Amino acid sequence: MKLSKEQCYEQLLLGKSVKSHGWLENIRQDALVRAQALNFPSDRHDDWRFTDLSALFQHGFRPIDSFARLALVDIEKYLIPEAIRLVFVDGCYSAELSELSKVGSAVTVSSLADRHGDPMLESSFGKYAPYQQDAFVALNTNFFEDGTWVHVVNEVTAPIHLLHVSTKREAASAIYPRCMVVMESSSRATLVEDYVGIDGAIYFSNAVTEIVLKEQAHMQHVRVQREDKNAFHIGHCSVEVGRDSTYISTSLSFGARTSRYTLHVRQNDEGAEIRLDGLALVAGRQIADTHTLIEHAAPRGKSIQLHKCIADGSAHGVFSGKIVVHEGASGTDSAQSSRNLLLSEKARIDTQPQLEIFNDDVSCKHGATIGQIDADALFFLKSRGLKEASARNLLTHAFAAEIIDKIPVPSLVESLGKTILERMTVVRT
Amino acid sequence: MINKDSKVLLEVKNLRAEVGGVQILKGVDLTIRTGEVHAIMGINGSGKSTFSKVLAGHPDYAVTGGTASFEGKDLFSLEPEERARAGLFLAFQYPVEIPGVSNSALLRLAYNTLQSERGLEELDPLEFEDLVQEKLKVVEMDPSFLGRSVNEGFSGGEKKRNEILQMAVLAPRLAILDETDSGLDIDALRIVANGVNSLLSPDNAVVMVTHYQRLLNYIVPDYVHVMDGGRIVRTGDKNLALELEARGYDWLRAAA
Numbered sequence: 167m168k169l170s171k172e173q174c175y176e177q178l179l180l181g182k183s184v185k186s187h188g189w190l191e192n193i194r195q196d197a198l199v200r201a202q203a204l205n206f207p208s209d210r211h212d213d214w215r216f217t218d219l220s221a222l223f224q225h226g227f228r229p230i231d232s233f234a235r236l237a238l239v240d241i242e243k244y245l246i247p248e249a250i251r252l253v254f255v256d257g258c259y260s261a262e263l264s265e266l267s268k269v270g271s272a273v274t275v276s277s278l279a280d281r282h283g284d285p286m287l288e289s290s291f292g293k294y295a296p297y298q299q300d301a302f303v304a305l306n307t308n309f310f311e312d313g314t315w316v317h318v319v320n321e322v323t324a325p326i327h328l329l330h331v332s333t334k335r336e337a338a339s340a341i342y343p344r345c346m347v348v349m350e351s352s353s354r355a356t357l358v359e360d361y362v363g364i365d366g367a368i369y370f371s372n373a374v375t376e377i378v379l380k381e382q383a384h385m386q387h388v389r390v391q392r393e394d395k396n397a398f399h400i401g402h403c404s405v406e407v408g409r410d411s412t413y414i415s416t417s418l419s420f421g422a423r424t425s426r427y428t429l430h431v432r433q434n435d436e437g438a439e440i441r442l443d444g445l446a447l448v449a450g451r452q453i454a455d456t457h458t459l460i461e462h463a464a465p466r467g468k469s470i471q472l473h474k475c476i477a478d479g480s481a482h483g484v485f486s487g488k489i490v491v492h493e494g495a496s497g498t499d500s501a502q503s504s505r506n507l508l509l510s511e512k513a514r515i516d517t518q519p520q521l522e523i524f525n526d527d528v529s530c531k532h533g534a535t536i537g538q539i540d541a542d543a544l545f546f547l548k549s550r551g552l553k554e555a556s557a558r559n560l561l562t563h564a565f566a567a568e569i570i571d572k573i574p575v576p577s578l579v580e581s582l583g584k585t586i587l588e589r590m591t592v593v594r595t
Numbered sequence: 596m597i598n599k600d601s602k603v604l605l606e607v608k609n610l611r612a613e614v615g616g617v618q619i620l621k622g623v624d625l626t627i628r629t630g631e632v633h634a635i636m637g638i639n640g641s642g643k644s645t646f647s648k649v650l651a652g653h654p655d656y657a658v659t660g661g662t663a664s665f666e667g668k669d670l671f672s673l674e675p676e677e678r679a680r681a682g683l684f685l686a687f688q689y690p691v692e693i694p695g696v697s698n699s700a701l702l703r704l705a706y707n708t709l710q711s712e713r714g715l716e717e718l719d720p721l722e723f724e725d726l727v728q729e730k731l732k733v734v735e736m737d738p739s740f741l742g743r744s745v746n747e748g749f750s751g752g753e754k755k756r757n758e759i760l761q762m763a764v765l766a767p768r769l770a771i772l773d774e775t776d777s778g779l780d781i782d783a784l785r786i787v788a789n790g791v792n793s794l795l796s797p798d799n800a801v802v803m804v805t806h807y808q809r810l811l812n813y814i815v816p817d818y819v820h821v822m823d824g825g826r827i828v829r830t831g832d833k834n835l836a837l838e839l840e841a842r843g844y845d846w847l848r849a850a851a
Contacts, residue, residue: 541654543691549651550705550761551679551712560704564695564744571695 171223175206175301178340178370181309182229190282193292197307204301216484216516217455221424222398227340227370230256230311234333238263241331244362246577249327250275256333256369257311257341263329272320273355278313278344287315291346294376294404296430302400306342306374313344318353318383325356325388325575330373332397334365343373349383349411356386356574361401363394363421371422373401379411381435386414386574392585393421395450401427409435416573419446419454420585426455433460433467433495444473445569447586448481449509455484462495471502474569476562477513488520489530496527504534507565509558563587596797597817601628604666604769604800605650611660611825612649619645621825622661627769630797634811634836635804637822638844643804644688646822647773651685652678666768679705680712682768686758686775692746698757699741702727702764709765730763734790752783759790766794771802776810788813808840821847 169177179202186194206223207214236255238245241263245251252275253263259277269275281287297307314328330343347357361371371393379385393399399422407413419425431440446454460469475483483506491498504517519532539561547557566586573579605627612620619642627633637643649656650663652675663670665681673681693701706726707717718726731738734756746754755775762770772791776784791801791814803810811819811833819835820827821844829835829847839847 540691543693545653545675546687546691546693547701547705548675549679549685550701550765551676551709552705553676553708554674556704556708557676560696560701561693564693567695 168224169226171206174223174226177226177228178305181305181340182231184309184311187282189288190291194308197297197304200298201301201304201308204304206301213457213486217426218453218482219424222370225338225368225370228337229309230258230335230339230341233258234335236260236263236331236333240364241329241362243581244329244331244360246325246327246358246575248577249325249358249575251327251329252277252314253329253331254312254343255331256339257330257343259312268324270322272318272353273322273326274315274317275326276315278315278346281315284315286317286348287346290348290376290378292376294378294406295374295402296404300402302372303374303402306344306372306402309340310342310344310374313346316345316347316355316357317350318348318355319350320353322353322355325358327358327360330359330361330371332363332367332369332371332394334367335369338368338370340370340372343371345375347375347377349377349379349385351381351383354384356388358388358390358575358578360390360392361399361421362392363397365394366396367394368396369394370398371400373399375401375403377403377405377413379405379407379413379438381409382411383408384412387416388573388575388578389415389417389427390578390582391417391419391421391425391427393425395421395423395452397422399425401425403427403429405429405431407431407433407438407440410437412439414441415443416569417442417444417456418570418582419448419456422452422454424453426457428457430459431461433462433464435464437466438464438468440467440469442469442471442473443569443572444485445566446475446483446485447566448476448483449478450481451479452481453484454481456486458487460489460500461492462490462498462500463492465495466497467495468498469500472569473504474506474565475515475517476507476509476565477515478509480510480512482513483515485516486518486520488522489532491523491525491528491530493524495525498525498528498530500528500530502532506534506536507562508536508538509562559587596630598628598630598797601630601797603628606664607661608663609661610646610649610658610663612645612656612658614645614656618659619825620649623822623825623827625820625827627800627802629768629800631800631818632795632814632816633800633802634816634819635802635822635827636806636819636836636839639806641822642825643822644773647685647771647802647804650771651675651683679765680709684762684765684767684770686755686762686770686772688773688777690746690754690758692744692749694744694747696745697742698745699727701745702741702761705761706764727764730760733763733793734759735786736760751778752780755779755787756783756790759787763790763794767799769800769802770794771804773804774806775803776805776807784810785813808836811836823848
């Protein structure tokens with residue numbers, strides 16, 4: 167049965183209400199009221215005009231009513247051996263698939279459900295992601311089943327891997343991953359958010375993450391969206407970076423029929439450094455949209471951004487990167503670059519770098535390029551004996567590698583390299 | 596080394612080719628046997644670089660007439676990668692940079708592709724490492740170049756040495772060096788020339804396409820051909836190159 171946009175939204179509002187206590191229940195209720203008042207964004211909305219959500223609207227997504235049991239072998243290829251691992255299956259924490267033995271005294275990692283009495287959680291949760299304005303964030307804030315609480319107080323050497331697995335069900339399901347991270351002063355950690363689907367399921371993963379970096383905290387945030395090809399993924403991440411802190415993000419979008427990732431980083435205190443790298447690789451009829459917003463609201467901030475998009479088949483890549491330098495943010499140094507590779511005649515990429523500067527005494531640069539596989543490089547590789555397809559794959563892989571190689575987790579870099587090759591092979595045959 | 600009994604590698608007859616609708620080659624004839632070193636000289640626009648690109652199968656160039664037979668195979672019926680597998684190698688005048696592909700990965704992929712297409716055994720990374728370390732010595736290259744992206748940030752001389760490294764690894768039957776001497780200082784020229792000389796054998800052959808006689812002091816040709824107006828207008832031995840150096844190309848035109 168195909169639904170209208172309104173019917174799809176109403177169906178989502180009928181989701182299973184999850185009971186909480188105290189402050190969290192208040193936030194859930196508040197979010198539900200907002201979700202009821204809001205709706206899916208209009209395609210006339212400036213932030214959504216390039217992104218066709220119509221494939222999403224056709225499905226009636228139902229809440230998860232029972233929980234699938236997976237074994238470790240089912241998710242083997244996604245595991246990062248050296249990591250602290252929390253696994254969520256269809257939005258629900260799985261203690262038996264998780265691996266917490268490497269958690270030391272530098273970090274608290276747990277499911278949100280276990281930490282409802284934690285005042286640190288209460289003072290931060292829901293304060294950063296805009297559930298008042300954004301329908302997807304509001305839906306998540308009301309309906310999330312469980313989530314992750316990460317509280318870093320010192321240097322954590324093992325990467326923290328949050329693996330969200332979606333399974334195949336009879337009905338299309340809505341899943342709401344949720345994560346709250348607080349990095350205390352001078353703490354360091356690497357966070358890997360990983361969204362995967364198994365068995366070719368149709369589902370809607372609507373994820374929200376909030377991250378707070380206090381003074382001199384240092385975070386490397388890797389986000390991998392490799393959902394199943396029939397899935398839908400809408401993700402939002404709000405980050406607040408404190409004085410002299412460093413936030414380094416690498417976000418990858420490979421999967422899902424339609425996906426959108428919104429990353430909002432706000433520099434509220436002096437001297438923070440922000441580095442955002444992104445890669446979207448889409449083929450077939452996929453749509454991948456990445457929206458980023460960096461707000462420099464305090465002096466001496468630095469931001470560097472490189473976003474790449476590769477589109478094959480009749481896929482559509484969208485990038486919108488806005489950098490706002492607020493009044494008073496003197497000495498801001500910002501550079502943004504959008505580089506794009508079109509692999510077929512029917513593929514399409516829209517890129518919109520935007521700068522809004524309300525201050526003198528700043529240095530801001532941005533640029534965008536869209537190109538095809540370099541004909542000279544292709545001929546060179548063929549002249550060394552490589553077949554056309556193999557040469558094209560190598561060049562595409564190389565274009566992607568510049569982003570993937572920045573990920574500070576070697577085993578993940580290796581497995582993602584394979585993912586790319588698999589995706590490209592599937593596309594070409 | 597000229598040996599009239601050795602095998603014909605390449606036989607080009609009355610080759611005509613154009614790029615963008617402009618006729619550049621207007622009937623080139625050339626025969627190359629194993630063990631031979633040829634130099635093709637000529638002024639800019641004479642067609643010598645076009646000739647090398649046409650032989651390698653560059654897609655911008657269209658063959659409009661004539662034939663080229665490579666060890667008995669019709670060269671123009673083969674794709675560029677098939678020509679490589681047949682044993683043809685072009686050292687590029689302007690080597691491309693390929694960010695994100697390491698030199699060692701490219702060399703191994705190319706080597707193993709040729710091996711498997713020829714039904715020979717591929718080498719695993721460790722075995723290949725041994726092979727490539729040997730070949731590095733041919734062009735006096737530092738092993739650190741293997742881990743770097745292909746030609747990215749290389750100097751002009753390093754790029755040309757990298758081309759010869761590829762030649763050393765792939766061991767072609769016929770190597771065409773397209774202005775490999777251009778942009779080289781004297782030390783780099785000597786290294787590249789020593790590398791090429793060490794790769795010469797009675798079973799392979801080299802064609803040097805060059806503007807200047809300088810390279811020929813180091814790699815001594817058996818034949819020197821002069822191209823002009825899309826044809827080979829004069830063929831001689833190494834002394835022809837010296838004469839050209841002394842008297843310029845105009846002398847040849849006036850004589851013709």
